[in-house]
Amino acid sequence: MSGVKAEQAGPPAVAEPVAAFWCALLVVDGVAQPGVRLEVGGDGRLLAVTPHSDPKPGDVCLGTVLPGMANAHSHAFHRALRGRTHDDAGDFWQWRHSMYAVAGRLDPERYFLLARAVFAEMVVCGFTAVGEFHYLHHRQDGSRYPTPHAMELALADAAREVGIRLVLLDTLYLDGGIGVPLAPEQRAFGDGSAAAWLARWHSLRAALGAARPAWGG
Structure with missing residues (x-):
């Protein structure tokens, strides 16, 4: 013994x-x-x-x-577009152009700061959980960051710091439209194929402990 x-x-x-x-x-x-x-x-x-x-x-x-309430559909970086939805009496397509411009200026450090402010705003308004539809996966040219899942970890760290529960809805983004390849401003969103996205998603799930897939276009 x-x-x-x-x-x-x-x-x-x-x-x-x-x-x-x-x-x-x-x-x-x-x-x-x-x-x-x-x-x-x-x-x-x-x-x-x-x-x-x-x-x-x-x-x-x-x-x-x-x-506490749950925000079931969030795109944290869209907060930077508030008040600019109808710039110069624009339409959805003009708004989308502005959205791509904002996305192109974000890196993990800036995304963390923006998401932290957005999630804190949710908390003080009574939200205690958020479902974040996330598709800013890579650099603007589609290449990966040196730190795996840098953008996803930025969101997770931001949520953890302000104390809101996060469900990260990692989004598959393959096409720029029906039968249309991704445009240059959309390359940061795509993984090239469903198999490549799924491999990244499994790696992300292991890194975060839990994640939920979502489909996007």
Whole structure:
């Protein structure tokens, strides 16, 4: 026998609340309930939800509280286009030209800074999760960055820093239109083939721990 002494497993440790919030009105499962007390653990998870209660000493007292919302369809870099949708009374195609110009100016460092600001804006507006449709995979000429998945990691780091949950919807981008090859301004989006995209996606999944594919054109 080894010299390591086996200890009998005891009951699982019970997390202790580190913060408590009393909500004058809280929407629970779509129903507004008065006087709800929330106990939160050190990892940010709810430990207890007690309706029809009074606040206790030390509780943070709030007014009307809603559950965190999810932004199910985001393109973080489009934030740089806000207010420019109808430049010079333009149409969708003019907007798309502006969008490609913004995409062409982004690298991992700039993308991180932009995405961090966008995700922080979501958090202060009540969003706690975001589904990010992502297709800025490579350099503008289509070549890869020296650091694998540099643009994807920039998004993940930005979300982690501001504390929003991220579902990275990595997008397959093969054509510039029906039967049309990618234009020069679209080369950063493409992987050349579905097989090459899938190989990169599997590598990305391993790098991030989880990712979800999406199809785009």
